[in-house]
Amino acid sequence: MTDQEIIALYFARDEQAIVETDRQYGQACMRTAMRILDSRPDAEECVNDTYLKAWNSIPPERPNVLAAFLCRITRNLSITRYRTLHRIKRNKDLERSLTELSECIPAKEEDGTLRYLIDSFLRSADELDRRLFLGRYFHNYTVRRMARAYGLTENAVSLRLFKMRERLRAYLEKEGYSV
Amino acid sequence: MTNEKCFAAYALLGNVADDMIVDALLPEDQGVAATPVKKERSRRLSAFFESGWGVAIVCALVAVSVMGGIIWAGNRSGPVTPPAGTVEPENEENTIETNTPLSEQSEVVVYGVDGACYPTRFLCNSTDLTEDENGLGHGVTADGLGFEGHMNQYGGADLPTVVFAKDVEIVDYVDVAENYTITQISMYDMNMVEQVTKTAMTLDNETFAARFIERWLSVGKWYVSFRVTHREGDAHHCECDYAFIADVRQTFDAIVTRNCAVKTDKDRYEWGSPYCFIATLTSTVEGAYLQVDDPDAWSLVNLDTGERGGVTGNDSPYDTLIAPASPASYARSSYPLYFDWKTTPPGRYRLTYTGTEPAEGEAYPYYDFEICAPEATPEGIYVQGGDSYVIPKEAMLWVEFWDETTGTMLSGDGPGHSNIQAYASELPVLTVREGLDLDVMNAEIDYCVVYDVNFEMLYEGKEWINTIDYVIGPFYVVFTVRTQGDYIEEANAYEGSAHEYAFCLIVSGYCDGSCAETELPYFVETTPTE
Numbered sequence: 001m002t003d004q005e006i007i008a009l010y011f012a013r014d015e016q017a018i019v020e021t022d023r024q025y026g027q028a029c030m031r032t033a034m035r036i037l038d039s040r041p042d043a044e045e046c047v048n049d050t051y052l053k054a055w056n057s058i059p060p061e062r063p064n065v066l067a068a069f070l071c072r073i074t075r076n077l078s079i080t081r082y083r084t085l086h087r088i089k090r091n092k093d094l095e096r097s098l099t100e101l102s103e104c105i106p107a108k109e110e111d112g113t114l115r116y117l118i119d120s121f122l123r124s125a126d127e128l129d130r131r132l133f134l135g136r137y138f139h140n141y142t143v144r145r146m147a148r149a150y151g152l153t154e155n156a157v158s159l160r161l162f163k164m165r166e167r168l169r170a171y172l173e174k175e176g177y178s179v
Numbered sequence: 180m181t182n183e184k185c186f187a188a189y190a191l192l193g194n195v196a197d198d199m200i201v202d203a204l205l206p207e208d209q210g211v212a213a214t215p216v217k218k219e220r221s222r223r224l225s226a227f228f229e230s231g232w233g234v235a236i237v238c239a240l241v242a243v244s245v246m247g248g249i250i251w252a253g254n255r256s257g258p259v260t261p262p263a264g265t266v267e268p269e270n271e272e273n274t275i276e277t278n279t280p281l282s283e284q285s286e287v288v289v290y291g292v293d294g295a296c297y298p299t300r301f302l303c304n305s306t307d308l309t310e311d312e313n314g315l316g317h318g319v320t321a322d323g324l325g326f327e328g329h330m331n332q333y334g335g336a337d338l339p340t341v342v343f344a345k346d347v348e349i350v351d352y353v354d355v356a357e358n359y360t361i362t363q364i365s366m367y368d369m370n371m372v373e374q375v376t377k378t379a380m381t382l383d384n385e386t387f388a389a390r391f392i393e394r395w396l397s398v399g400k401w402y403v404s405f406r407v408t409h410r411e412g413d414a415h416h417c418e419c420d421y422a423f424i425a426d427v428r429q430t431f432d433a434i435v436t437r438n439c440a441v442k443t444d445k446d447r448y449e450w451g452s453p454y455c456f457i458a459t460l461t462s463t464v465e466g467a468y469l470q471v472d473d474p475d476a477w478s479l480v481n482l483d484t485g486e487r488g489g490v491t492g493n494d495s496p497y498d499t500l501i502a503p504a505s506p507a508s509y510a511r512s513s514y515p516l517y518f519d520w521k522t523t524p525p526g527r528y529r530l531t532y533t534g535t536e537p538a539e540g541e542a543y544p545y546y547d548f549e550i551c552a553p554e555a556t557p558e559g560i561y562v563q564g565g566d567s568y569v570i571p572k573e574a575m576l577w578v579e580f581w582d583e584t585t586g587t588m589l590s591g592d593g594p595g596h597s598n599i600q601a602y603a604s605e606l607p608v609l610t611v612r613e614g615l616d617l618d619v620m621n622a623e624i625d626y627c628v629v630y631d632v633n634f635e636m637l638y639e640g641k642e643w644i645n646t647i648d649y650v651i652g653p654f655y656v657v658f659t660v661r662t663q664g665d666y667i668e669e670a671n672a673y674e675g676s677a678h679e680y681a682f683c684l685i686v687s688g689y690c691d692g693s694c695a696e697t698e699l700p701y702f703v704e705t706t707p708t709e
Contacts, residue, residue: 068197098185107187134203
């Protein structure tokens with residue numbers, strides 16, 4: 001079933017929308033949540049809440065790309081849950097990537113201009129660099145996994161990420177946003 | 180450590196355009212169809228949406244009501260079947276919206292540490308479809324206040340109390356009859372201020388209830404209400420709240436019983452690491468309760484020397500693992516213990532529980548295990564797979580080094596493993612289970628080649644191998660490691676070398692019986708992986 005057909009089910013308030021969403025994107029949402037939370041019960045709860053949020057927001061929203069819409073919800077719910085959980089074992093890989101990201105993106109409140117700048121920087125970047133950057137800092141893939149997926153060494157991936165962060169930081173500083 | 184700055188940056192990145200987000204997904208996450216949705220899940224989703232929207236109810240009623248439409252309770256002219264389990268009101272005129280019938284029920288059971296309870300049922304709404312002698316369909320609906328409405332109107336209700344303890348995990352917190360579905364759980368404080376409401380989207384009854392009870396019920400007393408829908412085909416649909424008082428405590432002192440078994444999660448532990456082993460006291464008596472807060476009741480004795488090891492309890496930093504309780508019991512508990520590795524050297528030990536008086540002729544429950552010295556891992560290059568590792572055979576490819584005497588860079592070439600067929604049977608062997616990651620330790624590989632048993636090349640490239648692709652075997656794996664040495668200013672070049680490393684790989688997989696004919700000496704039979 002295409003995204004448009006699934007969204008049509010949401011608009012028709014047909015519960016089959018959730019069934020199809022789960023069938024199409026359930027595993028992807030689960031993996032997104034697991035990469036952040038590293039706990040199956042917590043991840044299942046976040047995916048559960050993702051479907052509820054999707055049901056409550058469509059309509060009136062009509063996402064252009066359902067995968068990205070769901071990814072974003074799951075990601076946000078997962079990081080919120082991660083922040084509120086008091087865990088002994090933190091997700092070290094996530095913490096490392098969060099720290100790296102904070103070194104190139106300033107901690108500003110919702111700022112339309114800053115969002116636009118980040119978006120345009122990524123759009124103008126090399127395709128592979130952009131995929132690696134978003135793969136690491138949006139989708140929380142490990143360096144190792146991306147290295148295997150793209151046929152690179154882990155060193156090569158780390159180096160490309162480092163250079164992207166440096167370029168982004170320099171670009172934002174030039175536009176008046178310093179970290 | 181992460182801080183608010185990190186999370187703020189993370190949130191900002193979440194606003195990038197959709198097409199770039201999707202483009203960055205790896206193939207397995209790009210909307211590949213998942214496993215078919217289970218029938219049970221579909222039924223739950225149906226129940227949820229119908230309870231919240233009533234669209235299906237309206238459609239069903241329209242389809243059935245050909246002549247007379249819907250006949251409301253209180254003004255009915257034909258036989259009516261009230262919702263199952265509800266009490267017939269004494270005054271028919273008071274059946275709608277003024278008097279929510281409270282009734283005993285047996286379709287939802289909640290288990291706590293001190294026993295089971297049947298939550299009180301509060302009707303929310305119900306619909307029954309019947310046919311009269313002329314074949315005309317009649318629909319009877321009834322509305323109730325539900326739990327929250329009843330509490331708001333009457334200020335109280337007769338509710339059972341269930342005791343939970345934070346350090347006691349129950350096997351199953353709820354039992355729900357067939358065709359009943361928990362769609363929503365709400366929690367209120369004792370002033371009926373709502374704390375949280377969670378909706379089940381894809382979770383089954385047991386999982387949903389367990390998650391809610393364990394995650395949201397903190398120490399204290401709370402009103403808990405399950406919103407449950409019940410369907411009997413198209414003839415009957417109702418929605419009720421099942422409510423009880425949850426008395427949540429931190430620990431639960433219980434009666435100690437006899438006939439207990441002590442279990443740990445494994446029988447060998449590595450000395451030198453502050454490992455927490457989990458000892459579980461499991462009762463074999465139905466409905467038994469277990470003593471859980473008495474660290475002095477545990478002893479650890481070295482079986483070889485008779486010395487006592489350090490045992491501490493109560494303040495375990497690790498999550499508690501639960502061992503399955505005996506089928507007859509509905510409550511189980513576990514008490515985490517860990518040994519102090521500084522005072523508990525390698526040896527054979529016996530963990531004994533003396534908190535319960537054994538029956539005549541029986542001994543205190545105990546468990547024997549071993550603490551072993553950790554194996555040292557190699558310092559050089561080796562390949563790790565699960566608990567196994569192998570040190571591959573090294574062969575030089577080339578080397579470049581600065582020669583002081585001649586003042587030049589010298590180089591030398593080696594054969595590497597180009598003649599691997601000649602000594603393949605002498606290569607070190609690594610046997611692992613399918614699906615395990617193989618890791619080259621203490622080196623970054625530059626290149627990798629895999630040969631089959633006939634030395635046909637199966638793979639060559641920069642990417643490291645995956646055991647899923649190489650089941651059974653043997654396979655011969657050769658990888659190259661390049662090392663960069665010192666920079667030599669006089670030569671404006673670096674010293675360096677490249678070596679090849681080879682080993683034999685056996686990956687155990689599922690054997691369907693045909694594998695018995697293989698002549699491979701290293702084949703390992705395993706049970707199929709799920």
